Amino acid sequence: MQAVRDREAIEILKANDRGGYTVPTSRLYPYQWNWDSVFVALGFHTFDKDRAWREIEMLFEGQWDDGMVPHILFRRDDPDYFPGPSVWRAGGAIQSSGHSQPPVAASVVCALVEAGGEEGERRGRSLFDKLLAYHRWFHRHRDPHGKGVIGVVHPWESGRDNSADWDNAMRQVRIAPDLGNYQRRDTAHVDADQRPKQAEYDRFLTLVTFGRDQGWNQDTIAREGQFFVADPGNHFILMRADRDLLRLAERFGKTVEADEIRAWLTASEVGTNLIWNDDVSAFCARDLRSGQFSDAISSAAALVFYAGAGSEEQRALMIDHLHRIMDNVAFGLPSLDPDHARFEPKRYWLGPVWMVMNFMIARGLAEAGQVALAEQIKAGSRQLIEEQGFYEYFDPVTGEGCGGGDFSWTAAMWLAWAGRHGEAAEAA
Numbered sequence: 001m002q003a004v005r006d007r008e009a010i011e012i013l014k015a016n017d018r019g020g021y022t023v024p025t026s027r028l029y030p031y032q033w034n035w036d037s038v039f040v041a042l043g044f045h046t047f048d049k050d051r052a053w054r055e056i057e058m059l060f061e062g063q064w065d066d067g068m069v070p071h072i073l074f075r076r077d078d079p080d081y082f083p084g085p086s087v088w089r090a091g092g093a094i095q096s097s098g099h100s101q102p103p104v105a106a107s108v109v110c111a112l113v114e115a116g117g118e119e120g121e122r123r124g125r126s127l128f129d130k131l132l133a134y135h136r137w138f139h140r141h142r143d144p145h146g147k148g149v150i151g152v153v154h155p156w157e158s159g160r161d162n163s164a165d166w167d168n169a170m171r172q173v174r175i176a177p178d179l180g181n182y183q184r185r186d187t188a189h190v191d192a193d194q195r196p197k198q199a200e201y202d203r204f205l206t207l208v209t210f211g212r213d214q215g216w217n218q219d220t221i222a223r224e225g226q227f228f229v230a231d232p233g234n235h236f237i238l239m240r241a242d243r244d245l246l247r248l249a250e251r252f253g254k255t256v257e258a259d260e261i262r263a264w265l266t267a268s269e270v271g272t273n274l275i276w277n278d279d280v281s282a283f284c285a286r287d288l289r290s291g292q293f294s295d296a297i298s299s300a301a302a303l304v305f306y307a308g309a310g311s312e313e314q315r316a317l318m319i320d321h322l323h324r325i326m327d328n329v330a331f332g333l334p335s336l337d338p339d340h341a342r343f344e345p346k347r348y349w350l351g352p353v354w355m356v357m358n359f360m361i362a363r364g365l366a367e368a369g370q371v372a373l374a375e376q377i378k379a380g381s382r383q384l385i386e387e388q389g390f391y392e393y394f395d396p397v398t399g400e401g402c403g404g405g406d407f408s409w410t411a412a413m414w415l416a417w418a419g420r421h422g423e424a425a426e427a428a
Helices: 002-015 034-045 049-060 105-115 117-141 164-171 198-213 218-224 232-251 255-275 299-307 312-327 355-367 371-388 408-418
Strands: none
Touching: 002 034, 002 408, 034 049, 034 105, 034 355, 034 408, 049 105, 049 117, 105 117, 105 232, 117 218, 117 232, 117 255, 232 255, 232 299, 232 355, 299 312, 299 355, 312 371, 355 371, 355 408, 371 408
């Protein structure tokens, strides 16, 4: 089975290659997605190191002048996807969406540099200033008040579109009266019961319309938009990425830049407490307009270990939650606590297991000394792919593969992590 799945994963990455960048899967997602591409690079690195670097380099070809790397690069218009470039009306040389996605790039670049010899060193150096500009963008535009916690201006920016983390804030979004009749494309490719609901999509598009009307002025969007929520996912992923960017700065002799990054980490360690919800003893999303907490414990909360953040007491309580959650499903880690009222095992980010989340969470747990729990998550991930194949996500109760098929980052996670035995075989 190992050899068979290895060959299948490699073929999926090659089939989804569009000439130096990779689409997540054909038709459903026909463009270059930010964090998808970065994770895909880990898969390519197991058999084609040059191609791995090219994936990330092509992503940064779409970086804006202010440092942002958009969440989608529309390298060509494709009628299979909505909303496309004519709706967003954003970007420079490459048309794009108007906000970003979880900033995993520095962590993957760091891993590739440390595994890549002289060529990895050279290409990592060439990306350093771009990565630094990207992180500066996050700390300026997604923490405009200097609280040390990272917010998102749209659920899509979190990468976890319909997570229950956003329920409170999304209820406050007044749907734009001029959306008109639009046709979603996602439900033509995947069962509607596995996708975000229509009312959520109306609000998603309302937020896009506002950003477009502001000319994608990021300061205005963060300060005046209807949605601005502290996100445990982006916060913890950026903290980890800052730590890995610091490793690169020290490696490359960037002393002034290293001091700047250390200051970000100090602020973020303070800001982490702003997303600790005492009512549920967990890290939760928090509306930065109203201060209201979500009561949802999503898989993003478990990224605290990946970030190397939180107090000993907070981390111990999160371990208790993880054991309870894992005991309630056949396959972990679900994207939402099964005890939550909104849990749906097949609907996108309301329950399904996602391989990239499992990868980051398991790595963080292992680094925190929670090796048995990390191995449990990895073993379950391996079993899901062995039995179901390379789906976008998986039902944590039945193990059924859901969403898009022949999915690039699932193939990449098999090659770089879930399908490997032992730390020496892992790319990151």
